[in-house]
Amino acid sequence: MASTGSRALQLLSLLQTNRYWPGQELAQRLGVSARTLRRDVERLRDLGYPVDATRGVAGGYQLAAGASLPPLVVDDDEAVALAVGLRTAAQSGIAGVDEASVRALAKIVQVMPPRLRRRVDALRTTTLSTALGPAPSTDPGILTTLAQACRDEVRIEFAYVARDGQTSARAVEPHRLVSIERRWYLVAYDLTRFDWRSFRLDRIAEPRPTGTRFRPRVLPAEDAAEYVRESLHSHVEPTVVEAIVEAAHDRVVEVLGRWSTVEETNQGVCSVRITADSAEWALFGLASLDAPFRIIGPEEAVHAAADWGRRFTRSATAMAIEERP
Template sequence: MIGTSSRLLHLLSLLSSRPSWTADELARRMDVTDRTVRRDITRLRELGYDVESDPGRWGGYRLRPGTKQIPLVLDDEESLAVTVALREAARTGVLGDDQAVLSAFLKLRQLLPTRVASQLGAMDDVFEHTARAGGQPLSPGLLAGLASACRRGERVRLSYRDSRGTETERAVDPHRLVFTGNRWYLVARDVERAAWRTFRADRVVHAEPTGRVVPVDDPPDAARFVAEMLTSDYPLYVTVRLFVPLAEAMRAVPPTAGVHRADGPDATVVELGGTDVESLAARLVKLGVPLTVLEPAEVRAAVRRRGLALADGNRPDDH
């Protein structure tokens, strides 16, 4: 017979996995009686969990969110996935340099079963990381505050430091956060300039919510907006037709690295920038998808040269 503590954890896991359960459904999933389910629900309530219920045999049980921190019940693969994600966040700074990321990783690692810890150790032995791109430390608390403002549509007062180190005060209407190149970008409408702007989140010194919810009219595609901003300074651009659907093209060339346009159901036109003809040609060849360079002619010729050289080096033996 499964122990009471394990059964309560199982019940919590079920209640948090979907909005509502009937007593019969819970009983079948846990292989217990309806009476045991009702008794365990009572125990959870005594422990401080806010479990709501509807009267009657077919009434549902639901766990009211946010009332108490719920212990997670993870299998081996889930434990490894969460630990690796926290480790990479601590190493890359995707959530900022806040100590909370490293602390959470160290706590979770201590709780890993030996078999999972050995898998993580094997990964540590073979993984290597390049140096992080420069940038100011970014607090997860600040990132979470910006995300909440985006979700609520709440105007924010930003203290923002530009690339020259000049600090200014901005009133902005946040729309979306975009992550690319180990950096977070806030896409927001600059109130004073009445224009959409991107703000590097690591340059936000302070963000103060105003409590004023402002409807955002005709917002841009955030990922495309950031991509256009990042590629606006390239000395050379190429336009290609990838003979794959839009979704596959966006996997080959991420939205933050190029501007995409569906060209029928089975093709996508993409514009991306680079520093010179040869590096762009090499990048296109590495995509591994059928394509045609629309312009410029110099890049088309460079891609052709590379393709011919590859074919020439892989001719079948004469004998």
Template sequence: MSTSARMLRLLSLLQTHRFWTGGELAGRLEVSERTLRRDVDRLRELGYDVDAVRGAAGGYQLRAGGAMAPLLLDDDEAVAVAVGLRAAANGGVPGFEDTTLQALTKVIALMPPRLRRRMDALQTQTEGLPWAGGPALDPTVLTTLAQACRDDEVVTFAYTAFDGTSSTRRVEPHRLVNLGRRWYLVAHDRERQDWRSFRVDRVAGVPVTTGQRFRPREIPGGDAAQYVNRGLRNRPQRHQVRIVLHAPAAEVGAVVGRWASVDALGERTCRMTMNTDSLDWPVLILVNLDCDFEVEEPADLTALLGRLAARSAVPR
């Protein structure tokens, strides 16, 4: 390995910000500890703050909070970043399409030719069907809430509830939850003295951070995602769906995840129950399951499936 390649490899390891013993780093780089010390000195000359601890248990760690170092990714990491950005640009996160497309263009431009060829192959040989109709998100709103969750900082924001009622909320943000194409903030509402979940797309304007810190509380049940899911299941929604599926309950459960409850009726038969605002979700689930089924309710879902079947029929 050349000196420059070894330096990049060393920097990549240090950028994990974990503490590395000298022996671990020397072994990874296949050099002596003396050569390792020289390489660390070179990084310091380039402006990287590398802390060193002497002694038998000594080692090195890249100091956090300094000047931002170049982002180093191995081949698989670079491709994973590009694939994730491509999914977001294709509508995976509504409201972020243009921003992620710009980021994707920059990432691919920085890739060496061999990786660009891999991404070009992925792009030309993949067809996507974006899931339309999801609520658009404001990137600034999402990141402001995320930072407030991380920093345990009280925030205030204007919010429009499910029934159209507008109010100003002052909350202790706990966690963001992503379910499908919707994002929720789980927080403790200071005025109502209770836990609430808020749809992020219904937050009007950028939340105001107060600078006031709070001591985190324990969320009921201990899990933010389960808290949101319980609230969605208990809230009256537009459609109550019940479908008997001729497939094992475990197989159906693996597809529907948190979006529905699945009860076994036999070894290869089960009933799926879900509440939803849109019938698009059960239709998508049925397409992914590819098994025989009978819709028990609602009649609107039966009618929708009939219209879809008629459109897909091949004319004679």
């Protein structure tokens, strides 16, 4: 049997990986009796960790948020800084860092008292991000909620906006979160469609855990990342962006000729149709022309261009403020 100290650390780690552990299963994982498990839980409580217990044959344990932050070898300021940093890292697009950040963030938020959560939310809402790139923004709160639902194996409901703009209510059994090409996807079993689906997180709104636990199903793929890649490959439809560009015909063809059709409508003015995997990549091509342009459609491209404009404006404003004497 492991020493009391090492066993307590193992118990704490297990409580942080699952929202709820049946007592018998937890004792088996630790290789101890139910009585020893109760003593180890009491030791964690003495150290300040809020462990809730459910009595009865089907009873168990779970780590809950307490009135104060448990002794995690960080103080309140460090905990807030850590949560904010992890939320930023979760959307960094750096391979390996984003998914690990979500897992760590889910653990921290679980034990963080409300007063510290309010500080984290305040920092998020008053801090401007100047990150550039074609990826749509993902709400950190949604990311955290879904990560905890995946970990706790709890059914979740949310509103989802499809590619054609139609909104539907979904009830799913969440499996994994996957980050591919700076986009986040939720892989889940759709209880409405009775099949596996992948959902883009930037199209999910108001996720609500139902509290109903479920037994994990077998994913029809080697892993969640492979499932998302296969789904994207089978469902990708090219986006056609139409725009009016104030540039010479030869210049537009030189830059966009491989992905577009260009027609000169007036002297120095061209009508352009760009076919790309996403509206953002079409915008990247238009921006490369270094010439005025006006987007005709689709609406997705108009919104994306407006979002780019706001981000560039904020970035330029922030730099101007820093350069003031």
